[in-house]
């Protein structure tokens with residue numbers, strides 16, 4: 242059993258536990274539930290912003306603890322001030338050290354789109370994402386069938402959420418593309434074995450239909466790479482560890498952005 246299988250097994254238990262504790266009626270009555278989500282596209286294509294989706298990630302199964310000394314408020318507001326087009330907040334507890342409260346805190350402090358970064362396998366989690374104030378949900382092709390992707394995407398769109406599909410290879414991309422998606426992310430990290438290769442993005446970009454926003458995810462640590470990815474056709478760049486591994490992730494992002502060539 243690889244790490245992804247372990248995460249999904251645990252996620253099923255977690256979702257059942259959450260369902261038993263918080264009813265759908267309660268989610269629908271939550272503070273943010275009726276809020277209209279920000280448009281991912283508007284923020285990503287705004288040329289006053291960097292195109293970076295900046296991630297708050299305390300730890301990961303591949304790296305262990307990345308940073309457990311900073312708060313979600315200080316980091317996400319500094320990311321936004323540094324020109325983030327969107328924020329990504331991990332809500333997985335057991336493998337990434339995140340929490341649904343992190344998303345609530347990020348929402349309270351920021352006025353840009355927020356991606357709920359988690360392993361979505363059930364409509365309940367999408368209702369939860371809406372209740373927590375998320376704007377974007379992630380669907381990971383490696384853990385979902387095409388029918389599940391369709392059902393979850395249609396459901397998320399019915400709530401006004403933006404949908405980001407994550408793929409890692411051509412086969413996942415070809416079996417998963419449906420019109421309901423807003424953005425397609427190429428994960429440069431293979432979640433099954435943690436190997437990383439930016440080349441994955443360059444290999445797949447031309448296979449993504451132009452009606453979707455194109456995002457390159459993971460293992461980006463050099464501003465020059467962003468320029469190359471942009472030239473290749475990417476609109477967005479998901480960066481976590483490169484900022485989070487420093488003492489001051491917001492300052493690290495400001496420094497990184499200052500080195501981007503403006504286009």
Ligand SMILES: O=P(O)(O)OC[C@@H](O)[C@@H](O)c1c[nH]c2ccccc12
Pocket residue numbers: 296298358359381407428458459460461479480481482483
């Ligand atoms: O920290 P990095 O290498 O910059 O990567 C960020 C993000 O892409 C990564 O955290 C990620 C991509 N897809 C995921 C799915 C689940 C959890 C995490 C992820």
